[in-house]
Amino acid sequence: MEELLLEDRTSAGKAGGDCCAPLAGPEISPEEAKATAALFKALADPTRVRMVNMLANSAEPVCVCEMNDHFHLGQPTVSHHLKKLVGAGLLQREQRGTWAYYSIDRDALNRLADVTRATRRTR
Amino acid sequence: MEELLLEDRTSAGKAGGDCCAPLAGPEISPEEAKATAALFKALADPTRVRMVNMLANSAEPVCVCEMNDHFHLGQPTVSHHLKKLVGAGLLQREQRGTWAYYSIDRDALNRLADVTRATRRTR
DNA sequence: GCTCTACATTGACATTCGTCGATGTATCGT
DNA sequence: ACGATACATCGACGAATGTCAATGTAGAGC
Numbered sequence: 001m002e003e004l005l006l007e008d009r010t011s012a013g014k015a016g017g018d019c020c021a022p023l024a025g026p027e028i029s030p031e032e033a034k035a036t037a038a039l040f041k042a043l044a045d046p047t048r049v050r051m052v053n054m055l056a057n058s059a060e061p062v063c064v065c066e067m068n069d070h071f072h073l074g075q076p077t078v079s080h081h082l083k084k085l086v087g088a089g090l091l092q093r094e095q096r097g098t099w100a101y102y103s104i105d106r107d108a109l110n111r112l113a114d115v116t117r118a119t120r121r122t123r
Numbered sequence: 124m125e126e127l128l129l130e131d132r133t134s135a136g137k138a139g140g141d142c143c144a145p146l147a148g149p150e151i152s153p154e155e156a157k158a159t160a161a162l163f164k165a166l167a168d169p170t171r172v173r174m175v176n177m178l179a180n181s182a183e184p185v186c187v188c189e190m191n192d193h194f195h196l197g198q199p200t201v202s203h204h205l206k207k208l209v210g211a212g213l214l215q216r217e218q219r220g221t222w223a224y225y226s227i228d229r230d231a232l233n234r235l236a237d238v239t240r241a242t243r244r245t246r
Numbered sequence: 247g248c249t250c251t252a253c254a255t256t257g258a259c260a261t262t263c264g265t266c267g268a269t270g271t272a273t274c275g276t
Numbered sequence: 277a278c279g280a281t282a283c284a285t286c287g288a289c290g291a292a293t294g295t296c297a298a299t300g301t302a303g304a305g306c
Contacts, residue, residue, distance in 0.1 A: 023176050023232065030173070033169040036169075037167055044160055045160050049156040050151055052146050053151040065282070080285095098273045099282065100284090113240030116236040187253065197295070199254075199298095202253065203295080204294090221304065222252065223253060
């Protein structure tokens with residue numbers, strides 16, 4: 001059941017589009033809740049949080065080789081996490097010759113923030 | 124900046140307080156990344172997303188019995204999810220006689236949004 | 247006292263997840 | 277063509293997670 005990692009984005013199926021209603025919104029259907037949870041699941045790992053943080057701080061795309069040095073993990077593990085983040089629509093992949101470069105989708109991050117934020121002040 | 128200086132109630136160094144630096148912030152340590160991931164992990168489940176949504180829409184605390192009717196899950200499962208959300212600092216528990224009432228910590232939700240949002244526009 | 251009721255906790259189970267070693271694929275140099 | 281490099285994919289393993297049935301605990305009422 002990993003077929004939702006396929007790039008069906010732009011069709012609002014995955015995390016890229018308007019799939020996620022705000023948590024404080026009217027009423028979230030079980031399907032919407034599943035899509036929203038999938039987005040949070042992408043960030044529910046310390047390594048992936050650090051990866052997003054790393055890419056958010058870089059104005060330029062970052063080479064995978066740089067992450068292999070930075071995080072003390074095997075190269076397949078780094079690849080695995082990057083794939084999950086791309087599947088969630090938070091990262092973009094770019095091939096430059098032999099190397100692969102990743103960058104954040106800042107709009108996707110902001111949309112995720114909107115999902116969480118739309119909340120009334122504490123009374 | 125004094126808003127996020129609120130004490131992190133209950134257990135020390137949990138996920139509810141000001142533990143989580145923004146994803147676009149300077150540099151996240153592995154410990155900070157673990158704390159941030161724990162917060163996202165609390166919302167990385169469809170049922171918990173629906174619970175937060177339900178409580179975010181209610182001006183009053185909601186009785187557990189109401190959730191047992193709403194979600195088609197066993198009563199221990201509902202209790203399990205609620206405990207996780209309380210542990211993450213997103214929910215508050217209140218005992219009223221025989222019944223237990225839960226409510227969202229809207230400030231905690233907003234803090235979580237700040238963690239995700241602090242991101243520059245795509246240009 | 248006893249008995250319901252409401253909810254939490256325990257224990258067990260199947261599924262999912264993070265990790266790594268081994269292998270596959272594609273590109274660059276020679 | 278060959279070998280080296282960069283990264284992805286596969287297969288397997290232990291750990292964590294969601295779920296439920298059974299049990300425990302505490303309050304309300306008789």
